[in-house]
Each structure stands twice: as C-alpha cells, then as structure tokens.
Amino acid sequence: MEPEGKHRNSIMKQRILAVFGLVEIVLRCTLTMNDFQGLMMQIESLITELEVWKLHRQTLKVNRGQNPFQGHSNKPKYG
Numbered sequence: 001m002e003p004e005g006k007h008r009n010s011i012m013k014q015r016i017l018a019v020f021g022l023v024e025i026v027l028r029c030t031l032t033m034n035d036f037q038g039l040m041m042q043i044e045s046l047i048t049e050l051e052v053w054k055l056h057r058q059t060l061k062v063n064r065g066q067n068p069f070q071g072h073s074n075k076p077k078y079g
Contacts, residue, residue, distance in 0.1 A: 048064035 061068040061070075
C-alpha cells in the first residue's frame with residue numbers, strides 16, 4: 001500500500017502545480033489587460049488635450065479676427 005500512497009501524493013502534487021500554473025497564467029493575462037487599458041486611457045487623455053488645444057487656438061484666431069480654419073503659413077498674405 002505504501003507505493004500507492006506515494007503515487008497518489010505525486011499525482012496530487014502535479015495537480016496542485018498545474019493549478020498554480022493556470023493561476024499564474026490568468027494573473028499575467030489580467031495584469032497585461034490592465035496595463036493595456038491604462039495605456040489606452042493615457043492615449044485618450046492626450047487626444048482630448050490636443051482637441052482642447054486646437055479649440056483654444058481657433059478661439060484665439062477668432063478673437064484676433066482671423067479665419068480659424070485657414071492653414072498656418074509663413075508666407076505673407078499679400079505681395
């Protein structure tokens with residue numbers, strides 16, 4: 001009966017190691033997804049800041065009497 005008990009313990013150890021391996025995989029995937037979501041949130045924040053900056057620039061142009069949709073150019077308007 002002794003070998004059967006050792007064999008059973010060996011199988012249980014293998015199962016426990018397999019479960020821990022699966023838990024590790026799930027944790028790594030979860031952390032990777034969280035990192036990806038954080039990165040996407042940072043990108044969305046930067047895009048929002050860029051849009052706000054564009055609106056601010058257009059507002060300044062309107063207040064100066066310029067066309068807010070005209071492209072920026074270093075060429076003189078006349079001559």
